[in-house]
Amino acid sequence: MKNTIFKLASPIILVTLLVLFPLPLPSRVGVLDFRPYWSASFLLARGRDFSDANQLDYIERTLTGWNEPFTMYAWFAPAGHLILLPYTFLPFARAAYYWLLTNIAIVFVSTLLIWGTPVSRAIWIPLVAAFSFSMTLLSLIAGQINTLVLLGLAIFLAAEKAGRHYLAGVSLVLTTIKPHLVILTLPLLVLDLLRRGQWRVLAGAAFALGSCGIVLFCLYPAWPISFLNLVISGMDTLRHTPTLNGLLVIAGAYVLGRWLWVAALLLAVLIWWKRGRELDLRTMIDASLLGGIIVSPLGWSYDQIMLLFPLLRILDWVAKGVLSRKSSVAVVVTLIAANALSFYERILSPNEVWFFWVPLVIVAVYIFAWTQAVLRGTPVEGDRRR
Numbered sequence: 001m002k003n004t005i006f007k008l009a010s011p012i013i014l015v016t017l018l019v020l021f022p023l024p025l026p027s028r029v030g031v032l033d034f035r036p037y038w039s040a041s042f043l044l045a046r047g048r049d050f051s052d053a054n055q056l057d058y059i060e061r062t063l064t065g066w067n068e069p070f071t072m073y074a075w076f077a078p079a080g081h082l083i084l085l086p087y088t089f090l091p092f093a094r095a096a097y098y099w100l101l102t103n104i105a106i107v108f109v110s111t112l113l114i115w116g117t118p119v120s121r122a123i124w125i126p127l128v129a130a131f132s133f134s135m136t137l138l139s140l141i142a143g144q145i146n147t148l149v150l151l152g153l154a155i156f157l158a159a160e161k162a163g164r165h166y167l168a169g170v171s172l173v174l175t176t177i178k179p180h181l182v183i184l185t186l187p188l189l190v191l192d193l194l195r196r197g198q199w200r201v202l203a204g205a206a207f208a209l210g211s212c213g214i215v216l217f218c219l220y221p222a223w224p225i226s227f228l229n230l231v232i233s234g235m236d237t238l239r240h241t242p243t244l245n246g247l248l249v250i251a252g253a254y255v256l257g258r259w260l261w262v263a264a265l266l267l268a269v270l271i272w273w274k275r276g277r278e279l280d281l282r283t284m285i286d287a288s289l290l291g292g293i294i295v296s297p298l299g300w301s302y303d304q305i306m307l308l309f310p311l312l313r314i315l316d317w318v319a320k321g322v323l324s325r326k327s328s329v330a331v332v333v334t335l336i337a338a339n340a341l342s343f344y345e346r347i348l349s350p351n352e353v354w355f356f357w358v359p360l361v362i363v364a365v366y367i368f369a370w371t372q373a374v375l376r377g378t379p380v381e382g383d384r385r386r
Contacts, residue, residue, distance in 0.1 A: 007293035021022050030100035031093075033072075034143025035064045038095055041084040050074070050081065051226035051233075061237040064092045075298070078227055079212045080145055080177040096143055103140050106147045106323055108130065112334055113154035114312050116161070118382045124317045126312050133311070134342040135358070138302040140148075146303050148174045153285065153309070156189075160201070160281060169204020173212060181306050183261050184268050185285055191269065192276060192284065242301045243294055246353035248297035257297065286310040293359045300365065301355035307362050311335070327372045334365055 040050040040061040048055055051069055060066040087095040113261070115126040119144045129137055152174025156217055159168035172189070175182045193201050193373055216223045248257030268288060289306050293299075314335070318328045338361045345355065 007384040009058045020201070025097070025100075029141055030096045030103070030143040032142050033145075034096050034099055035060055035066060035092070036072040037071075037076065037080070037084055037143070037145055038087060038092055038099075038182070039064060041081040042079070042088040044081045044216075044223070045088045047220050049222070049226050050078075050220070051229040052210055069246060073230070074232070075230055075233075076145060077177050077179065078216050078223055079173055079209075079329050080148065081117045082212055082215060083148060084145075086300065086338060095157055099143055100140060103144070103147050106151045107136060107140070110147070110151045110154040111308070112313070113158040115316065118156070125315055125319055129315055130308055130313060132334040132339065133308065134339055134346060135302050135303070135304040135307065139305050142302055144305075146178055146305055149178050150308065152177075153182065153185070153306075157282065157285065165198060165200035166207075168202035169201040169206070170208040172201075172205045173208040176209075178303070180292075180296045180300055181303055182289070182292065183296050184265055185288040187265060188268060188272055188276075188284060188288050192281075195276070209234060239298060240351050241296065241299050242304070242352050242355035242358070243296050243299065244356070245295070247356060250353060259297070260290070261295045261297055264291060282313065286313055290363050290366065292358075294363075301352055301358070304355070304358050307359060310362055310366050314366055317369055317373060322376075323369060324372065327369070331365055331369055334361070338362075 016229075027234070030335075036056065039056055042059055043050040043055055050056070053073070056073070057071040060072060087099055090098065108127070111126045111130040112123070115123070138144075154292045155171035155174070156168045159165070172186070175186055179186065190202075208209060220226070240249060244260055245257035248254070248260070259338070268291060272279075272284070279287075286309055289309050293304060293306060296303075314331060317323055318331060322333065338358065342355065342358055
């Protein structure tokens with residue numbers, strides 16, 4: 001009984017101490033990207049235009065200590081503003097610290113949900129993998145909100161498996177905060193839910209989106225116009241993304257790279273229409289995330305945190321003994337080497353586009369692990385429920 005009480009009380013005490021007595025951190029940790037997110041949410045909370053560059057610049061310089069000769073923009077969907085609203089009533093430095101703690105908790109919970117049950121089975125494997133992955137650490141250091149998309153999709157996967165359909169639908173709202181991270185995944189999920197007649201999931205999503213819309217209208221009635229301005233601004237900006245789009249931009253094919261994802265989506269829908277019933281939900285999510293990250297017209301390398309889904313699936317096969325010992329060693333060594341190389345490349349500080357290779361390596365390892373499992377006659381499918 002004493003051991004149980006200690007195990008329950010220790011995390012609560014630790015979190016309380018971290019909240020009441022913030023640890024001293026390097027000045028840039030958890031701050032850089034959180035600055036425009038917090039500033040835009042600060043404007044919305046006070047009924048002001050969160051897409052206005054002049055207002056955003058003023059808030060960043062007067063309240064967040066920004067002194068660079070340019071304004072940082074917050075390109076994310078308004079649902080994200082609602083998540084950050086409580087943080088806007090705190091001074092920026094304290095809000096950034098609390099968001100860092102929140103982000104760590106989000107990654108921790110998301111990892112457990114993606115890994116699945118029972119959580120006691122080799123639980124150190126996914127946690128070590130998640131928190132040593134370079135893109136996870138970069139997201140935490142930058143103060144990113146891409147973790148909310150990770151959490152939303154993780155909750156959806158776990159809730160669907162547990163038959164919690166309304167919760168699964170509500171969780172999809174989090175994936176809309178940065179839709180380019182699920183540029184193929186979210187449309188396929190919606191189509192799949194329609195084909196399977198999962199009306200409770202769709203109702204949960206519609207209710208959550210409608211509720212967010214009502215709150216946004218109460219805070220700032222013109223929010224759709226502001227959001228449209230952000231979308232237009234984001235799509236009109238040439239970006240050296242760590243995707244095929246970035247490579248095409250460097251090659252001078254600006255228009256092709258921007259709309260490559262449309263062709264990829266049409267192809268994905270065609271494959272889903274022909275073979276979708278044969279795929280389990282987890283495989284569809286893994287494959288669509290890998291494809292989406294490769295063709296997305298937006299994003300930075302830290303958005304590759306979404307690769308945790310296929311990465312943890314591969315490691316789950318290794319932990320379960322789905323692969324042969326030799327194949328397991330080859331997979332683990334390849335993943336460790338690729339992660340180490342990404343750390344080294346980060347030290348060199350190259351253009352973001354030169355991280356395009358990371359999802360391609362994961363695709364190759366995923367296909368290798370899958371085929372090796374099939375050759376051994378070992379089932380790798382998840383819960384079909386088709």
